[in-house]
Amino acid sequence: MPQSVLTPQAENFPQWYQDVVTKAELADNGPVRGTMVIRPYGYAIWERMQRELDDRIKAAGARNAYFPLFIPESYFTREAEHVEGFSPEMAVVTHAGGKELDEPAVVRPTSETIIDVFLAKWVQSHRDLPLAINQWANVVRWELRPRLFLRTTEFLWQEGHTAHASQDDARRYALRILREVYEDFAVNVLGIPVVVGLKTEQERFAGADATYTIEGMMGDGKALQMGTSHELGQNFAKVFGIQFQDEAGRNEFAWQTSWGVSTRLVGALIMAHGDDSGLRLPPRLAPVQAVVLLVRDEGGAGEQAAAIVGDLGDAGVRVELDTRVGTSFGRRAVDWELKGVPVRVEVGPRDLAQGLVTLVRRDTNSKEQVGRDGLGRRVASLLEHVQANVYGEALDRREARTADADSIAEAVDAAQAGFARVPWDMAREAEAKLNESGVSVRCLQRSDGGLPGSSADPDLVATVAKAY
């Protein structure tokens, strides 16, 4: 494998992305248009995301369940905005078991409709509320311009669906998920700073009253929507009959939320931190946090490398051993760089003769020779520094590339390189014009950075950017 295996970012960022996905063996295109094969290394990254998100989702009181892949076509037509939003992307099963079906079955693009049919059965009294369900599943939305991880016909995600006794409680929960699950995960695990805000009416989820989002800035300055949390009001509850008896004995419709993140986050991870040598994984997320690289199996180096793997494992580090001495050292080092493993521990006979090993950080490429003793604690601590640094770099970039704009023309201009902040009062009427210029309103915030309740609130700031 040659050193310059990837197209440089500065030359062609999309081609660089495609190269990383292929060469780091993250994913391949599937045979049916827009589908994706997630290869073992890519899937290990997704499994780490699942574990971290699942812990947070359970801590927020939601319980996992599983609803059918196939949804009767008629369910979708019940909520007018919802069907209008999703119809163009639906895949439909018309034949099964050798016969034509009486009613076509839609392959779920999202599960509000089918889950709500069951929430209507399970919710009777205010004592049944709040009820919070989460599902890890595959969904299908037919894509005309697919791109691995970012936009695929089938993708993996979690989707949360909840019912509450009051609008306030629903709103609090939608924001709790946004902050305690999605923002916390993005910032503290993925190491990606996010702009947290409200979507405009044009950009919100089909059928929702309000959509909140976290938006990350990628290496090329474009925005990526990384997760959304919706207030559904009573829209679906009225259509599907989710009613409860309140404390006074009156029948009321439930207030609902839904929220999700997907394998798109793997794309975010690649584009937020990657460089011309490949992935740079934040340690808290990395499936392999450190690789122990045996330089040559001489002078007891093989035994020492194995012992070091033991020490690192004992210190709680996810570690792998590379003893492929039949392959050149340089080639192996480049391969681990490509895969973004945060720390390399190089173990060779020359260093060892002096009681030393070499530590290499993937994020800074800095090397240091350190003593063999106490290596477990040392690497564990180094990983925390790497985590902080990749986050710091992403934050620096976002700050450097975010500009305040005083006109729509200025905003479009600034959005060519990053994020533009422009008064919503100015952008509201110009949203279509912004879109024609290839940029979009990513979200709205209050001028103090807080979350607005509605896009009609005064003094809001719109973040405008090109987006994936």
Add this chain to the structure above:
Amino acid sequence: MPQSVLTPQAENFPQWYQDVVTKAELADNGPVRGTMVIRPYGYAIWERMQRELDDRIKAAGARNAYFPLFIPESYFTREAEHVEGFSPEMAVVTHAGGKELDEPAVVRPTSETIIDVFLAKWVQSHRDLPLAINQWANVVRWELRPRLFLRTTEFLWQEGHTAHASQDDARRYALRILREVYEDFAVNVLGIPVVVGLKTEQERFAGADATYTIEGMMGDGKALQMGTSHELGQNFAKVFGIQFQDEAGRNEFAWQTSWGVSTRLVGALIMAHGDDSGLRLPPRLAPVQAVVLLVRDEGGAGEQAAAIVGDLGDAGVRVELDTRVGTSFGRRAVDWELKGVPVRVEVGPRDLAQGLVTLVRRDTNSKEQVGRDGLGRRVASLLEHVQANVYGEALDRREARTADADSIAEAVDAAQAGFARVPWDMAREAEAKLNESGVSVRCLQRSDGGLPGSSADPDLVATVAKAY
């Protein structure tokens, strides 16, 4: 909730099963025929199964990945036996994105064909082998007689797919998965003894050279196929072009295996251990191993109950606290019985005044008053006894209900109540006749209990039973 909430097993076992699934809130029927909603408690059981199986699968060297749900119809026609076996059960997407597709897409019933297309790309040299991939996914097989968990149109499973350099290596791996993953999990986690054997040609997987199985006996004496591992020979490798260069530089076709277990195992768990009061979960599998039941919130009982939950958690017990004192104690106890939680810790003011709490075992229904101190260790130890006992009971039943038969008529007769063991030389020609009598050959073993290489081996014993 009345005490006799379930139809007694002796009266109507299938109705008892359906009652448990409904009343313990494990699953519901979905709207599209044969589909299933897995409710939170049922899904928590499946998550525990996934965790235990996934650890074992990874320990056996397989790596998780994900392949597309949609498979081009033409892929299936390449392997003649395979398409013949699966065609009648396929669900087909003909329309997507508002248009008719050029080639219909099959919703995967199993993934050999699509995974093999990629194995053909990834495998080049003997150094790439063995290559072992596992996938956790949903699959669809159209069911005419659906039954929750046991036989559903859509189900969740893991499917392993491997490629090897030799027939021997493939065979060893198929058996390793069978023994170290499936049998070990069934016996040591689910607490279900299994008959491990070879399927007859009639019963084997469509496209395989050999199918190995683990078969459990349910509470009514019927057999349930709990997991299968297949030797695929070079059948798929030849069709999909999975070739490698061996050490001598010759091109050879790979030897393959595939293997899977599914949400059907939840059905096995219910039927192997359940009784007229509901589920009886083996502690190693149970999502909730112990419930601390607050009898009345008086005399400091509430604080003590919470403290006991802490102690049990510290002792590694998965524990839940029930403080719903507004609901009658009896009703809550019956509910936890129904849910099969292995141990109840009843905490009330009267016991506490003497420094005591009451422990109730779900498996034997025995109660004992024990001291408040050292409760964590005591419950952890009790759980091990419960685990051993539920396994022992299942083993006793299987032994009591397994008979040696000297004729086909005797075998059919014995199979009305359990398993019949009959010489394969006698059953071979009578397999169709056995099927007409409502029983089937579940698997073949050597007379010493070992696994045969082929159904043509001499002196094999057939286990014959009614089956789910």
